[in-house]
Amino acid sequence: xxxxxxxxxxxxxxxxTGIAILNGQYDILSSKLSSQxxxxxxxxxxxxxxxxxxxxxxxxxxxxxxxxxxxITKPSKDINLIAVTAGPGxxxxxxxxxxxxxALSQGWGIPLIGVNHLEGHLFANIVANRDLVTPFISVIVxxxxxxxxxxxxxxxxxxxxSTRDDAAGEAYDKxxxxxxxxxxGGPIIDKLAQAGNPDLFDLPMPLSKTPDIEFSFSGLKTxxxxxxxxxxxVGDKININDLCASFQKAVTGSxxxxxxxxxxxxxxxxxxxxxxxxxxxxxxxxxSKLAEANNWQVYLPPKGMCTDNAExxxxxxxxxxKRGISSDLSLSPSxxxxxx
Amino acid sequence: MNFKMLSDNKAxxxxxxxxxxxxxxxxxxxxxxxxxxxxxxxGLGMGKTVVTxxxxxxxxxxxxxxxxxxxxxxxxxxxxxxxxDLYRLEKDSEVDFLDLENYLDQGCVLVVEWAEKxxxxxxxxxxxxxxxxxxxxxxxxxxxxxxLGNKATKKLEQVISTLNDRGQQYDSTRN
Numbered sequence: 001x002x003x004x005x006x007x008x009x010x011x012x013x014x015x016x017t018g019i020a021i022l023n024g025q026y027d028i029l030s031s032k033l034s035s036q037x038x039x040x041x042x043x044x045x046x047x048x049x050x051x052x053x054x055x056x057x058x059x060x061x062x063x064x065x066x067x068x069x070x071x072i073t074k075p076s077k078d079i080n081l082i083a084v085t086a087g088p089g090x091x092x093x094x095x096x097x098x099x100x101x102x103a104l105s106q107g108w109g110i111p112l113i114g115v116n117h118l119e120g121h122l123f124a125n126i127v128a129n130r131d132l133v134t135p136f137i138s139v140i141v142x143x144x145x146x147x148x149x150x151x152x153x154x155x156x157x158x159x160x161x162s163t164r165d166d167a168a169g170e171a172y173d174k175x176x177x178x179x180x181x182x183x184x185g186g187p188i189i190d191k192l193a194q195a196g197n198p199d200l201f202d203l204p205m206p207l208s209k210t211p212d213i214e215f216s217f218s219g220l221k222t223x224x225x226x227x228x229x230x231x232x233x234v235g236d237k238i239n240i241n242d243l244c245a246s247f248q249k250a251v252t253g254s255x256x257x258x259x260x261x262x263x264x265x266x267x268x269x270x271x272x273x274x275x276x277x278x279x280x281x282x283x284x285x286x287x288s289k290l291a292e293a294n295n296w297q298v299y300l301p302p303k304g305m306c307t308d309n310a311e312x313x314x315x316x317x318x319x320x321x322k323r324g325i326s327s328d329l330s331l332s333p334s335x336x337x338x339x340x
Numbered sequence: 341m342n343f344k345m346l347s348d349n350k351a352x353x354x355x356x357x358x359x360x361x362x363x364x365x366x367x368x369x370x371x372x373x374x375x376x377x378x379x380x381x382x383g384l385g386m387g388k389t390v391v392t393x394x395x396x397x398x399x400x401x402x403x404x405x406x407x408x409x410x411x412x413x414x415x416x417x418x419x420x421x422x423x424x425d426l427y428r429l430e431k432d433s434e435v436d437f438l439d440l441e442n443y444l445d446q447g448c449v450l451v452v453e454w455a456e457k458x459x460x461x462x463x464x465x466x467x468x469x470x471x472x473x474x475x476x477x478x479x480x481x482x483x484x485x486x487x488l489g490n491k492a493t494k495k496l497e498q499v500i501s502t503l504n505d506r507g508q509q510y511d512s513t514r515n
């Protein structure tokens with residue numbers, strides 16, 4: 001029934017346990033996710049010890065579900081490769097995925113490959129958009145990362161720029177927590193922003209005047225918090241929708257401005273967005289508008305593939321395997337694994 | 341940047357911009373040694389990461405970013421440099437899970453943001469740094485440096501002496 005090349009993908013770098021089965025580069029036979037968000041939301045973020053324990057509880061039942069859905073009855077025969085996220089991420093979380101992958105690889109005699117989570121995010125767009133070919137500009141925006149990368153070829157990446165301090169998603173989370181809106185902050189602020197006036201508060205658009213591709217969201221976070229504190233002090237009532245809209249305008253404005261700069265500097269007019277913040281409606285709309293006006297092509301994964309998932313890990317692992325890359329049983333998690 | 345000693349092992353420094361905060365971080369970083377801990381206290385947007393960037397630069401680490409997401413960020417510096425951020429953590433057991441003391445045993449320099457969440461009693465080789473905002477000015481930070489242990493106190497004297505050599509005396513009229 002399955003006659004091509006089947007990759008089992010395992011993702012446990014943060015707060016989602018993901019398992020996927022991919023046939024070749026594009027065909028998702030099954031993909032399941034066990035999200036821990038509701039367990040972590042009371043803390044305003046991911047708690048490492050809890051995350052590690054929840055991955056352990058989720059991983060085997062998920063594996064079973066995925067095998068059933070993909071009609072895999074003899075894993076040692078049906079699966080050709082096991083791809084697992086080995087970094088960057090939380091040590092305790094990564095460990096669960098890597099140890100499981102190694103055990104399965106050894107038990108079933110299947111080749112193993114450790115995948116970099118950020119390279120995985122690039123591949124979310126490959127799986128979702130079959131017509132996307134290199135070279136293209138990949139924009140990875142999430143709670144932990146804000147990076148613009150030139151994908152010359154698969155395996156040949158150039159970091160064009162990244163954040164100096166906080167990630168874009170982190171600024172969303174911290175402002176959201178400060179306003180007691182909940183976690184994760186991105187979707188909540190995005191929703192409230194739709195009903196607000198983005199021009200009501202004058203928040204700084206970080207580094208918009210510098211000639212380099214770089215981001216800084218720490219100052220914007222501080223400016224937003226200071227604005228709230230000042231208003232509270234004098235007894236002004238701030239309209240949260242307007243504040244969220246103004247904050248979102250500053251974040252997306254900063255991202256859009258540096259994406260434009262990346263296109264200008266490289267001459268590459270294909271932009272692929274990924275990571276949790278790629279699900280932000282403000283960013284998707286603004287980027288699509290800009291692309292249309294300038295004749296670029298924009299690639300957006302479906303919202304479910306923006307956040308962490310195992311399809312992208314399987315896809316990146318398969319591609320790396322084709323390029324002759326492999327790992328052995330000495331594979332160990334690397335919480336701050338740099339790739340570009 | 342202005343400063344004054346509050347006691348033998350405690351100084352307060354006023355940084356008038358994020359650049360000055362980073363510069364102070366650099367001065368601190370130059371004086372650190374393996375097994376040294378910096379504990380940061382102070383809320384969101386105080387500039388803990390900014391001071392840490394200065395510390396990192398002094399240790400030869402250029403890309404110090406907020407480690408909020410991955411909690412602990414390990415850097416290879418002149419001295420191995422570990423940057424932890426306990427912002428997301430709540431319970432003691434969650435902090436214990438990180439085994440931060442192990443980094444000190446390994447001879448790393450350890451910087452901990454949101455140190456109020458770490459229930460530990462360090463008595464030496466430590467700076468406690470508390471950052472506060474002044475009411476009126478958004479960019480001004482009052483940074484209190486407290487040294488724990490004789491060796492750390494000597495290092496604090498060194499930091500203050502460098503500031504003094506630069507002629508940046510504390511000026512009470514500016515506050």
